[in-house]
Amino acid sequence: MKIAVCVKQVPDTWAEKRLRESDRRLDRESADGVLNELDEYAVEEALRLVEAHGGEVTIVSMGPERAAESVRKALSMGADAAIHVSDDGLAGSDALATSLVLARALDGRDFDVVIFGSESTDARMSVVPAMVAERLGWAMLTFAQKVDVDGTTVAIERAGDGETVSVRASMPVVLSVVEKINEPRYPSFKGIMAAKKKPVESLDIASLGLDAAAVGASGAWSEVADFAARPAKAAGTVVTDEGDGGAQVASYLVEQKLI
Amino acid sequence: MKSRIMSEQDLAFLLYEWLDVEALTSRPRYREHSRETFDAVMELSRELAEQDFAPHNRLGDTHEPHFDGTDVHVIPEVAKALAAFAESGLMAATLDAEVGGGQLPQVVGRAASTWLQAANIATITYPALSVANANLLLAHGSAEQVERFVRPIIEGRFFGTMCLSEPQAGSSLADVVTRAVLQEDGTYRLFGSKMWISAGDHDLSENIVHLVLARTPGAPPGVKGLSLFIVPKFLVNDDGSCGERNDVVLAGVNHKMGYRGTVNTILNFGEGTYQPGGGQGAIGTLVGEEHHGLAYMFHMMNEARVGVGAAAVALGYTGYLHALDYARNRPQGRPAWDKDPSSPQVPIIRHADVRRMLLASKSYVEGALALVLFAALLLDEQLTAETSDARDEAALLLDVLTPIVKAWPSQWCLKANDYAIQVHGGYGYTREYPVEQFYRDNRLNAIHEGTDGIQAIDLLGRKVVMQSGAGLRALHGRISATCARADGDLAAYGQALQDAINRIGGVTMALWADRDPRIALSNSSLYADALGHVVIAWMWLEQMQACAGKSGAFYDGKRAAGAYFFDFELPRIGPTLDLLQRCDTTFSDLDDACL
Ligand SMILES: Cc1cc2nc3c(=O)[nH]c(=O)nc-3n(C[C@H](O)[C@H](O)[C@H](O)COP(=O)(O)OP(=O)(O)OC[C@H]3O[C@@H](n4cnc5c(N)ncnc54)[C@H](O)[C@@H]3O)c2cc1C
Numbered sequence: 013m014k015i016a017v018c019v020k021q022v023p024d025t026w027a028e029k030r031l032r033e034s035d036r037r038l039d040r041e042s043a044d045g046v047l048n049e050l051d052e053y054a055v056e057e058a059l060r061l062v063e064a065h066g067g068e069v070t071i072v073s074m075g076p077e078r079a080a081e082s083v084r085k086a087l088s089m090g091a092d093a094a095i096h097v098s099d100d101g102l103a104g105s106d107a108l109a110t111s112l113v114l115a116r117a118l119d120g121r122d123f124d125v126v127i128f129g130s131e132s133t134d135a136r137m138s139v140v141p142a143m144v145a146e147r148l149g150w151a152m153l154t155f156a157q158k159v160d161v162d163g164t165t166v167a168i169e170r171a172g173d174g175e176t177v178s179v180r181a182s183m184p185v186v187l188s189v190v191e192k193i194n195e196p197r198y199p200s201f202k203g204i205m206a207a208k209k210k211p212v213e214s215l216d217i218a219s220l221g222l223d224a225a226a227v228g229a230s231g232a233w234s235e236v237a238d239f240a241a242r243p244a245k246a247a248g249t250v251v252t253d254e255g256d257g258g259a260q261v262a263s264y265l266v267e268q269k270l271i
Numbered sequence: 272m273k274s275r276i277m278s279e280q281d282l283a284f285l286l287y288e289w290l291d292v293e294a295l296t297s298r299p300r301y302r303e304h305s306r307e308t309f310d311a312v313m314e315l316s317r318e319l320a321e322q323d324f325a326p327h328n329r330l331g332d333t334h335e336p337h338f339d340g341t342d343v344h345v346i347p348e349v350a351k352a353l354a355a356f357a358e359s360g361l362m363a364a365t366l367d368a369e370v371g372g373g374q375l376p377q378v379v380g381r382a383a384s385t386w387l388q389a390a391n392i393a394t395i396t397y398p399a400l401s402v403a404n405a406n407l408l409l410a411h412g413s414a415e416q417v418e419r420f421v422r423p424i425i426e427g428r429f430f431g432t433m434c435l436s437e438p439q440a441g442s443s444l445a446d447v448v449t450r451a452v453l454q455e456d457g458t459y460r461l462f463g464s465k466m467w468i469s470a471g472d473h474d475l476s477e478n479i480v481h482l483v484l485a486r487t488p489g490a491p492p493g494v495k496g497l498s499l500f501i502v503p504k505f506l507v508n509d510d511g512s513c514g515e516r517n518d519v520v521l522a523g524v525n526h527k528m529g530y531r532g533t534v535n536t537i538l539n540f541g542e543g544t545y546q547p548g549g550g551q552g553a554i555g556t557l558v559g560e561e562h563h564g565l566a567y568m569f570h571m572m573n574e575a576r577v578g579v580g581a582a583a584v585a586l587g588y589t590g591y592l593h594a595l596d597y598a599r600n601r602p603q604g605r606p607a608w609d610k611d612p613s614s615p616q617v618p619i620i621r622h623a624d625v626r627r628m629l630l631a632s633k634s635y636v637e638g639a640l641a642l643v644l645f646a647a648l649l650l651d652e653q654l655t656a657e658t659s660d661a662r663d664e665a666a667l668l669l670d671v672l673t674p675i676v677k678a679w680p681s682q683w684c685l686k687a688n689d690y691a692i693q694v695h696g697g698y699g700y701t702r703e704y705p706v707e708q709f710y711r712d713n714r715l716n717a718i719h720e721g722t723d724g725i726q727a728i729d730l731l732g733r734k735v736v737m738q739s740g741a742g743l744r745a746l747h748g749r750i751s752a753t754c755a756r757a758d759g760d761l762a763a764y765g766q767a768l769q770d771a772i773n774r775i776g777g778v779t780m781a782l783w784a785d786r787d788p789r790i791a792l793s794n795s796s797l798y799a800d801a802l803g804h805v806v807i808a809w810m811w812l813e814q815m816q817a818c819a820g821k822s823g824a825f826y827d828g829k830r831a832a833g834a835y836f837f838d839f840e841l842p843r844i845g846p847t848l849d850l851l852q853r854c855d856t857t858f859s860d861l862d863d864a865c866l
Contacts, residue, residue: 081310088311198318201360201373204311205303 013067013161015058016123018114018144019051019086021079022134029134035229036236037104038134040076047082050129052089052196053189057159058127059090060194065161068092070123074102074113080212087207088199099216104229107135111143113227116220119148124183125166130155130190141188151181157192275592276320276389277585280825281637282313282382285644289817292648295376298655309379315359316383320390323352328391331532332708336473338524343473343534349394350475356387357427362398370409370417371425377574377654381581381647385640388585392712393532397430397470403575404431404482408501411559411567419507420480429503430476434465434483434538435568441467442725444484444565445493449540451485451500451555460552461485461502462541464522467719471536472504472521478513479504483540483555484564491562499564500555502540506547518545518553529711572720573669574650576677579720581643586713587684588636590691590706591629597704598625598694619694628694632687634811634832634840639680641810646676664745671734671742672806674726679803681716681723688713727799731791735779735802743779747772750809757812761819764812764837771805771841771848778851789859794851801844801851808841 023029027043058069071086071094073079083094097117105113118126126148128141145152156168167180168187199207217224225231251260265271286292292309295301327348336345356362365380366372387395405424408416423429440446449463461483465471472479481502490496505513522537541552548554559567602616619625649672652665688710692699699706717723735743750772757765782790782798811833818826 084307084311085314198355198359199311199315200358201312201315201364201375203360204308204315205373207311208303208305208307 013062013065013125014070014121014123015061015067016070016072016118016121016126017051017054017058017086017091018072018118018126018128018140019055019082020048020073020132021045021075021082022048022132025049025133031236031239035104036239045078045081047085048129048132048134050131050133050191051086052129053191053193054127054129054187055086055089055091056194056196057187057189058125059197061125061159061161067124070094070121072114072117072126073097074105074110074117076103083212084207085199087210087212088203089197090203091210093210094212095215096212097215097220101217101224101228104232105227106232106234107137107139107143108233109227109231111140111147113220113222114140115144115147116222117215118144124164124185125161126150126184126186128186128188130188138188141186145186148184148186151185152187153179153181153185154188156187156189159187159189159193273592274317274321275596276317276325276589277386278588278592279313279317281640282385284817284825284829285641285814286379286382289641289814290378290644290648292376292378295378295651295655298657300374300655301376304375304379308375312361312364312375312379312383313386316361316386319352319355319359319361320386323355324387324390324394327352327394328532329705329708331391331393332529335526335531336524336534338521341521343521343524343536345473345475345532345534349397349532352391352394353397353427353475356395356398362402362427363425366405366409366425370421376648377650378644378647381577382644385581385585385588385643388582389589391532392582392586393530396530396533397473397475398427399578400433400470401429401431401480403571403578404433404480406574407482407567407571408558410570411499412501416501416556416558419511420501420503423478423511424480428476429478429480430470430473431480431482432468432470433568434468434471434481434502436467437464438466438537442722444497447484447486447497449483449485451483451487451498451557452552453487457556459485459487459500459555459557460541460550461500461555462552463539465538465540467525468536468538469530469533471534471538473534477505478507479519481519481538482558482568484568485555487561494565496562497564498561499558499567501558502553502555506554515547516545517547518542518551520544528714529708530715573673576673576720576726577643577646577650579716580639580646580676580678580680583680583684583713583716584636584639584643586709586716587632587680587687588640590684590688590709590713591632591636593704593706593709594632594691594694595620595629597698598629601696603696625694628690630832630835631839632690633828634836635683635687635807637814637829637832638807638810638836639684641814642672642676642807643680645810646672667738667742667745668749670737671730671746674730674734674799675803675806677720678717678723678726678799679807681713682803683807685710685713685717723799724796727795728792730802731779731782731795731798732788736783740779743776746806747776750805753809753812753816756816761812761815764808764815764833767837767841768805768808768812771808771844774848775802775805778848781852781854785854789856790854793856793859794854797847798851801847804841804844808836811836 023043024046030039030042032039062069069091071083071091073083074097077098083096095117097113131138142152153168155170157171158169160167164183166185170177251257293306296304334346336343363372364375365377368374401424405421408421424431437447451459451461453459483500483502484497486496487498504519506515506517508514518541520539522539525535598620599618601619603619649665649669653662656662691706695704695706698704754765754769814829815833818829
């Protein structure tokens with residue numbers, strides 16, 4: 013089985029993030045870059061699938077040069093090879109453009125399964141996996157909390173509000189997985205040493221044969237018009253319990269239209 | 272987010288901007304490495320620290336290992352963290368490739384493990400002791416012993432201990448009385464009792480490999496008659512599986528002030544609870560030759576003592592980071608010039624006296640971290656420097672510095688833990704905040720691996736006078752070279768440090784002028800205090816030099832802490848040096864009836 017895992021480098025999830033005044037984009041220099049934590053579940057699931065069924069795992073990432081660190085981390089967890097798409101012209105790409113680039117990088121390489129995390133912790137749109145599936149014309153299985161492969165059939169479980177949904181599709185398929193699915197492994201020391209020697213293919217706009225105008229900031233369909241800092245926390249409302257504390261809290265919540 | 276466990280930025284500064292550890296990768300031993308692998312190891316250690324070690328640090332303290340009369344039970348979080356650690360392969364990272372190691376430079380391994388030491392010193396002590404045990408056997412054990420005991424340790428299946436101390440023999444190992452009697456099949460039977468044995472019994476591993484100092488019949492008295500034995504809890508079969516229970520029996524556990532998650536035991540050997548092989552006595556095999564036991568132990572001592580120094584630094588460092596975070600967020604009081612009680616309170620970090628405590632702590636923990644990493648780099652130099660002269664010089668310097676690397680952080684990073692409590696005020700004195708545990712944990716480091724008092728005697732009694740003072744000369748040479756490079760803003764510090772190390776030379780000669788050990792023994796601890804401060808001032812001058820021409824809060828912080836050390840700490844040794852120069856013998860001569 014040939015599996016691709018799409019990963020993204022994001023600013024440290026726990027760091028305070030800033031938008032730049034100049035282009036209203038995230039200031040990526042202001043925080044360390046890390047492998048999107050939700051993508052680690054995707055890497056782990058791919059590794060488990062090839063451990064059980066054989067095959068190999070390729071990491072695919074679009075991002076600036078420094079995203080190579082995150083690609084390497086995925087390799088040191090145990091993936092076999094990587095494709096890194098990097099080009100100054102890709103800066104400012106929106107979800108549509110990103111999916112175009114990823115789909116082009118994935119297309120024609122005989123992948124049976126492409127796995128994504130459920131979202132990136134910076135943009136938090138959850139749409140890129142479905143867009144990629146659409147562009148490739150493959151089946152899409154979203155938000156899997158369990159994955160089973162039987163021959164060329166991939167079956168997943170997805171948690172609904174009150175029920176569990178089982179969905180099946182034939183390969184090739186695009187999957188997105190949620191945190192519940194597994195516990196990602198740490199990279200190992202051996203993995204770190206081995207990662208240095210694993211092949212990383214570098215691609216850019218030209219080598220993918222893409223139209224530069226269709227990607228990057230110029231090709232973006234959406235734009236951040238304005239932003240403002242979150243207002244400082246206002247003083248809270250203190251409820252003094254004189255026997256009617258519960259009722260006061262309830263009426264406050266009703267007032268705020270929270271219940 | 273900035274961690275409160277360790278400072279990623281400081282570690283990277285010390286490794287790359289100061290010590291230039293990337294240069295090591297041009298040496299054959301480290302050829303497979305690069306900045307990438309170093310960074311990945313640092314990041315892996317941080318992740319393990321944050322996700323598997325730090326979360327149960329408090330729990331391990333409040334739920335110490337429990338002895339039910341037969342077995343010791345350790346909270347399951349410890350086993351889980353240690354399984355993740357074993358899985359990571361970090362255990363063997365610095366070892367030779369031929370035994371499955373990764374030949375990571377010691378200095379990088381040391382830096383990486385500060386994350387785990389700061390996150391949970393009690394849990395990381397199990398593998399740390401095991402690695403020390405494995406290292407000793409790799410240096411002095413037979414191929415067969417390595418195969419049987421070291422491999423499973425590296426794989427994380429067996430853990431190891433060091434059994435030196437006995438109830439009547441702590442600082443004075445000359446008084447060890449555990450007996451080892453040679454058998455016809457070449458093995459030995461051991462009889463005796465060992466005290467204070469860390470990780471001596473637990474349910475965390477398949478087997479426990481004890482390294483035991485004992486005395487063979489007719490051996491010379493004192494330390495020259497000690498031999499070293501491998502005594503496993505379960506005898507190991509030829510196929511590597513664990514077989515019969517050996518007669519090493521847990522007699523009790525010690526209830527300690529800190530490091531509570533590391534079980535500390537009293538072990539009886541050969542008391543008759545089990546009869547392995549149908550006979551009396553715990554079965555052991557000799558390491559190397561008879562009567563060389565202590566020498567083998569001491570061979571690993573530099574490394575072990577650097578490890579203790581590192582533990583003291585890590586605990587002090589995390590205490591400082593917690594205090595810093597608290598001080599930024601705790602509103603209390605107003606500036607002296609603000610007389611309006613309705614104005615908002617300021618965070619306590621605005622108060623001069625709180626800043627004093629924080630800046631002092633910063634100078635201690637960052638200065639000591641630099642020293643520990645410098646010492647670890649000397650271990651690498653000793654092994655891989657290009658010329659034999661350079662290797663010898665590194666070994667000599669490390670020898671002289673080791674008592675300081677062990678004892679200075681044990682004393683001064685503990686002071687940082689003390690300040691961390693003080694900065695937290697009343698909250699710091701409660702168990703709601705972790706700073707009291709850091710203090711209790713760190714209090715051990717002045718005691719084990721040779722008390723600080725014993726380190727001081729080693730320093731003045733042996734290290735600075737060995738080879739006619741070659742060690743001290745080497746140190747003097749290195750420090751003078753740093754001073755000679757100090758120009759511009761740093762020139763005055765260079766001069767102050769040069770004066771201080773010159774005075775150390777004079778004082779050392781004065782103390783040994785009469786070759787009277789009463790004088791040396793009376794003054795050793797004061798001497799260690801003074802030389803310790805000189806060495807840390809040196810570390811600060813080096814760091815400030817590495818900051819030259821760089822701007823930003825991080826580098827300004829380095830300069831501020833360095834200036835603090837030179838302006839407030841180094842001058843303190845003046846009166847101490849005056850006192851030492853007088854060759855006072857108060858403590859040797861004192862009639863203890865007056866105490
Ligand atoms: C938590 C913990 C873990 C430990 N783990 C281990 C372990 O795993 N394996 C092991 O073998 N040991 C271990 N030890 C033992 C430790 O190394 C000893 O406690 C230490 O060496 C001191 O010995 P002692 O306790 O017998 O004190 P003593 O030797 O009785 O010392 C008491 C005091 O007298 C001073 N003193 C003693 N002799 C002299 C002298 N000649 N000159 C000047 N001052 C002197 C000491 O500095 C100290 O202040 C551990 C101890 C503790 C507390």
